[in-house]
Amino acid sequence: MSSPAIHLETVAPRARILASNPAVEKRKPARLDALTGLRCLAALNIVFFHFSNPQSFGWFAPVVNAGFASVSFFILLSGFVLAYNYAGRSREGKLDKGRFWTARVTRLYPIYLVSLVLGFEMLPVEHGAHTHGMFWAGVALTPVLLQGWIPEIATFWNTPAWTMSAEGFFYLLFPWLASWKRAERLTGQLTRMGAVWIIGMIPGLVYMLVRPDGIAHPDRWSWGPWLQALKYTPLPHMASFLFGILLADLDELVGRAARLRLILGIGGMAAIVGILELGSVVPYPILHDSLLMPLFGCVILGLAGTNPLSAFFGLRPLVFVGEASYCLYLLHFNLWNMIHDSHVLERLNLSQFDPWLSYALLIAIAVAALHLIEKPVQRFLRKRMMPAPVPVTS
Helix, strand or coil, X not given: CCCCCCCCCCECCCHHHHHHCCCCCCCCCECCHHHHHHHHHHHHHHHHHHCCCHHHHHHHHHHHHCCHHHHHHHHHHHHHHHHHHHHHHHHCCCCCHHHHHHHHHHHHHHHHHHHHHHCCCHHHHHHXXXXXXXXXXXXXXXXXXXXXXXXXXXXXXXXXXXXXXXXXXXXXXXXXXXXXXXXXXXXXXXXXXXXXXXXXXXXXXHHHHHCCCCCCCCCCCCCCHHHHHHHHCCHHHHHHHHHHHHHHHHHCCXXXXXXXXXXXXXXXXXXXXXXXXXXXXXXXHHHCCCCCHHHHHHHHHHHCCCCHHHHHHCCHHHHHHXXXXXXXXXXXXXXXXXXXXXXXXXXXXXXXXXXXXXXXXXXXXXXXXXXXXXXXXXXXXXXXXXXXXXXXXX
């Protein structure tokens, strides 16, 4: 959940470089291909989480069964990447908020709108599942990214789209969050990140202590109004986004080729798999968003470096699909329903290849949506909504 939403931007030149040489023009940002490749696997894990039997994945089953954690990773990654691109300018007071918000809207909304069009047949289902008032609230709020603020309709119309309510809120606040002064020492930065991690743990810990829904051992199948609020409303996820912003500052302190990055990346991945392997031993309310935060940070730092791990995740096939991960995340739920409600695979005598054929179709459609809808519409809108930037002069 840059979900989802949840996007990998290219890496902007560091503010200190421009500050040391004002005559230097802004260069084309470098890419973090390894993180794009990881987005491919995280998005696929969400698809498997929604539409598979996790046990069919063997030793990888606990990871698929905890596919919801991939959304938390996307939210944290979103904060990291945006800060990596814009925090320097924000601290200097040079971030044009209007251009920033316009860039985010033109990047995210076209595919979001497509996802709602594809899910139009869900509206009769939603009508039967909600009161009259809640149904019309969902119809009104979902197109403007506000449905996530009401737990009862957070997953209205397109189940994964609740993350866009959170991301939209975080993007609105980002110019101010990113303008905070960077800690002068490593210990200060780690202290800040530790504090954010602890704050992020509080909602889940309070839920476990109070048990407001009366659920003794909640899991991914549990339902309750307070659990819905914990899972889907923006505020419980804000710590992950803020942690990602702080992680971008920490990233600047570690050399790209430092061996520490490889150690952090491998160690973070191993620890995540190890925790997920524990299954129900780890309480669901804290696993859903907050517990893995530092380990996600380790993985991001590792893949943002130059090492064999980042080289693997930067392989072109992973990057190719990873670039369409937003489309895959936002479209997969309603597309899956369309494919199977139409029974097209049965009519073509291809059902024996399911669900893998359906997975392949989702990926193909997501890649097509990226290149035929998302990018062209984004270019079209930006030409008309965003004035040309002022050239950098000495």
